[in-house]
Amino acid sequence: MTDDTLRLGRERRFLVLLGVICLALIGGALYMQVVLGEAPCPLCILQRYAFLLIAIFAFIGAAMRSRRSLTVLEALVVISALFGAAVAGHHVYTQAHPAVSCGIDVLQPIVDSLPLATVFPLGFQVDGFCSTPYPPVLGLSLAQWALVAFVLTLVLVPLGIIRNRRKSA
Known part of the structure; x- marks a missing residue:
């Protein structure tokens, strides 16, 4: 095994771990919804989509053999985390300033019309x-926890890439 193969293997293992963590976070949200009765809002659902996209891109990236495809998938992970951080940041702001919310969520019909809301309504329908x-x-x-997770993803994925690629150059 070459040193480059070992470094790419480390990136792949990190992506698998990231994907598993994202799926666990979605599972935790479902637990809180079903068992604890905490109804998800449109921003919660959009954050679930972001975690799901991160997990999908991370798992696909972990399966890639070439450095270029791995980099593309890692970039998609970062873009998904950026989207998630923006949504979570807005959600934190909305919770800190309830007067911003008008009592009706204009995002609900949009989020409820996304494909996963009809396929898996328990997990992806606004309530x-x-x-x-x-x-x-x-x-x-x-x-706030979602924002922490997205920011950690935004920081750790590029850091891991830079660390691994600098050593192999």
């Missing part, structure tokens, strides 16, 4: 309002 406060988990709201 609540974005300004509804739920009890914090370890001191942070779910939107």
Whole structure:
């Protein structure tokens, strides 16, 4: 095995771990929805889509053999995390300033018309309002935890790429 193969293997293992973590976060959100009765709002659902996209791109990237395709998939992971961070940031803002929300979520019909809402309504259909406060988990709201996860992804994926690619150059 060459040194380059080992480094790409490290990136692939990281992507698999990232994908598993994202699926676990979606599973945790479903648990809180079904068992604890916390209804998801449109921004919650969009964050689930972002986590799902990160997981899909991470798993596909982990299966890639060429450095170029791995880089493309890692870029898609970063773009998905950027989208998720923007949505989570807006969600945190909405929860901190409930007056911003008008009581009806204009995103609901749009989010409910996305394909996964009809295929898997339990996981991807809107059922609540974005300004509804739920009890914090370890001191942070779910939107804040999602923002932390997206920002960590935005930081760690490029850092891993730079670290691995610099050593192999």
